[in-house]
Amino acid sequence: MNYAVEVENIRKTYTSEIGTTHALQDISFAVNSGELFGLIGPDGAGKTSLFRILTTVLLADGGKATVNGFDVVNKYREIRSCVGYMPGKFSLYQDLTVEENLNFFATLFGTTLEANYELVKDIYIQIEPFKKRRAGKLSGGMKQKLALCCALIHKPAVLFLDEPTTGVDPVSRKEFWEMLKRLKQQGITILVSTPYMDEATLCDRIALIQHGTILSIDTPQKIIASFPHPLYAIKSPEIYRLLKDIHAYENTLSCYAFGEYLHLIFKEENHNDELLHFLTNKNHEQVVLKPIEASIEDCFIELLK
Amino acid sequence: MRETVISTNQLTKQFGDFIATNKITFEVYKGEIFGFLGANGAGKTTAMRMLCGLSKPSSGHATVAGFDVNTQPEEIKKNIGYMSQKFSLYEDLTITENIEFFGGIYGLTNKQIAEKSKDLIERLGLVKAKDQLVGSLPLGWKQKLSFSIAILHQPKVVFLDEPTGGVDPVTRRQFWDMLYQATENGITVFVTTHYMDEAEYCNRVSIMVDGKIEALDSPDGLKKQFNANSMDEVFYQLARSAKRSDN
Numbered sequence: 001m002n003y004a005v006e007v008e009n010i011r012k013t014y015t016s017e018i019g020t021t022h023a024l025q026d027i028s029f030a031v032n033s034g035e036l037f038g039l040i041g042p043d044g045a046g047k048t049s050l051f052r053i054l055t056t057v058l059l060a061d062g063g064k065a066t067v068n069g070f071d072v073v074n075k076y077r078e079i080r081s082c083v084g085y086m087p088g089k090f091s092l093y094q095d096l097t098v099e100e101n102l103n104f105f106a107t108l109f110g111t112t113l114e115a116n117y118e119l120v121k122d123i124y125i126q127i128e129p130f131k132k133r134r135a136g137k138l139s140g141g142m143k144q145k146l147a148l149c150c151a152l153i154h155k156p157a158v159l160f161l162d163e164p165t166t167g168v169d170p171v172s173r174k175e176f177w178e179m180l181k182r183l184k185q186q187g188i189t190i191l192v193s194t195p196y197m198d199e200a201t202l203c204d205r206i207a208l209i210q211h212g213t214i215l216s217i218d219t220p221q222k223i224i225a226s227f228p229h230p231l232y233a234i235k236s237p238e239i240y241r242l243l244k245d246i247h248a249y250e251n252t253l254s255c256y257a258f259g260e261y262l263h264l265i266f267k268e269e270n271h272n273d274e275l276l277h278f279l280t281n282k283n284h285e286q287v288v289l290k291p292i293e294a295s296i297e298d299c300f301i302e303l304l305k
Numbered sequence: 306m307r308e309t310v311i312s313t314n315q316l317t318k319q320f321g322d323f324i325a326t327n328k329i330t331f332e333v334y335k336g337e338i339f340g341f342l343g344a345n346g347a348g349k350t351t352a353m354r355m356l357c358g359l360s361k362p363s364s365g366h367a368t369v370a371g372f373d374v375n376t377q378p379e380e381i382k383k384n385i386g387y388m389s390q391k392f393s394l395y396e397d398l399t400i401t402e403n404i405e406f407f408g409g410i411y412g413l414t415n416k417q418i419a420e421k422s423k424d425l426i427e428r429l430g431l432v433k434a435k436d437q438l439v440g441s442l443p444l445g446w447k448q449k450l451s452f453s454i455a456i457l458h459q460p461k462v463v464f465l466d467e468p469t470g471g472v473d474p475v476t477r478r479q480f481w482d483m484l485y486q487a488t489e490n491g492i493t494v495f496v497t498t499h500y501m502d503e504a505e506y507c508n509r510v511s512i513m514v515d516g517k518i519e520a521l522d523s524p525d526g527l528k529k530q531f532n533a534n535s536m537d538e539v540f541y542q543l544a545r546s547a548k549r550s551d552n
Contacts, residue, residue, distance in 0.1 A: 304474070
């Protein structure tokens with residue numbers, strides 16, 4: 001049994017005056033030791049509930065789960081000492097300084113910053129100049145780095161990161177994923193959630209998750225390879241009118257905006273020329289149509305259908 | 306000559322020694338979708354707050370919907386729409402109540418509110434859900450509803466601060482369809498986003514670095530200028546040189 005995380009039929013339902021929400025509907029999966037595993041899905045997919053169950057701060061309504069071989073209910077103490085958890089919402093002490101927060105968490109886990117310094121060094125040196133500053137006064141990116149340092153301070157076996165890059169600009173997101181790669185190289189199993197589909201390809205394996213169910217689970221490459229249709233990219237200078245006209249074309253199965261291009265799936269193949277002719281009649285000029293490989297976002301859209 | 310809806314000249318906001326927004330000058334035209342991009346901490350929010358009449362510039366000028374940000378902030382507030390990812394609607398009011406509330410805030414008559422409310426609820430397919438609390442709606446629905454309410458009073462310009470953060474990819478596209486429809490009705494859209502594919506959907510895009518607008522053009526124009534294949538690359542080239550950042 002080499003799984004770092006094993007989830008079996010986990011179920012969680014919330015009931016309030018607003019109604020009943022099935023946050024997790026009997027989901028099962030396993031994360032291998034040393035893996036960088038991504039939970040990819042939008043807000044409300046159930047990612048946070050799952051993280052909270054696995055880090056023993058929330059009880060599931062049904063099912064079983066283990067982390068590092070320990071049961072999340074009976075062995076919660078063991079789990080708490082061997083995992084790191086960075087919640088989506090900043091949860092450190094705002095009125096303690098950077099240094100005080102680090103010392104606090106180190107003491108809780110019976111260690112010191114120095115003991116596992118190699119692990120956090122890369123990240124820590126970026127916040128070290130501000131070590132006397134209160135956490136509440138740090139910028140968003142600095143808070144994120146401090147939170148990651150605190151989550152790593154006891155050299156956890158498994159690291160849980162709940163949407164660490166949400167609302168973060170593309171440059172900082174790239175840097176954050178570089179940090180994750182380096183942590184993975186040090187043997188830490190990482191479970192990370194994100195609503196950004198483009199980050200999926202940076203994981204070893206991913207689970208696409210929506211409405212509390214797993215839509216697909218595999219390596220990003222295999223999920224992409226399993227995309228069921230030939231996919232085309234198409235553009236013209238009048239892109240929004242192009243989208244509307246393609247929706248009106250009889251052999252269009254689906255067409256949606258995708259950055260600079262539209263992505264297009266035909267009902268039947270070999271209608272490229274017919275479509276181009278159709279668009280010429282609608283006065284579209286400089287139309288570019290080309291086959292492309294699907295991205296994770298295309299796969300997600302397909303699975304939501 | 307296109308009608309100008311937002312015009313800024315050397316617009317600046319300084320907090321102590323820190324120049325959050327540094328002499329930005331640009332124009333936004335009627336009916337366009339204008340993408341306002343920048344790294345975290347580049348000064349976007351500060352600039353947007355000034356344009357919404359919520360924060361007084363330290364120096365420089367700007368007009369929004371024909372009103373001066375320095376002298377007529379209250380007029381601006383009446384003539385713009387605003388939504389953000391963080392605050393959009395009251396979760397513990399129903400859909401209908403939220404529409405009534407914001408309609409009232411925007412100064413619509415009861416008759417106008419009733420008409421617009423019916424129309425909006427039908428258009429969004431929310432007839433069955435109209436008496437449900439907004440808190441019970443999925444995020445994507447909330448954002449679509451929130452945008453519809455932000456333009457309930459037919460403002461000249463609507464400001465959107467990361468409206469699609471965390472929204473699923475299908476709903477995100479439906480949301481952008483709504484933006485295109487709004488522009489066809491003459492509403493100007495001013496939007497921030499961290500999704501670079503969405504930057505491609507804008508007519509023009511500005512990129513802020515360290516308080517200044519370092520680039521402004523159509524997505525195609527920017528890609529040519531920076532010899533890049535995608536907006537992601539353009540953004541990366543500009544933002545990685547940032548000295549001041551939120552990191």
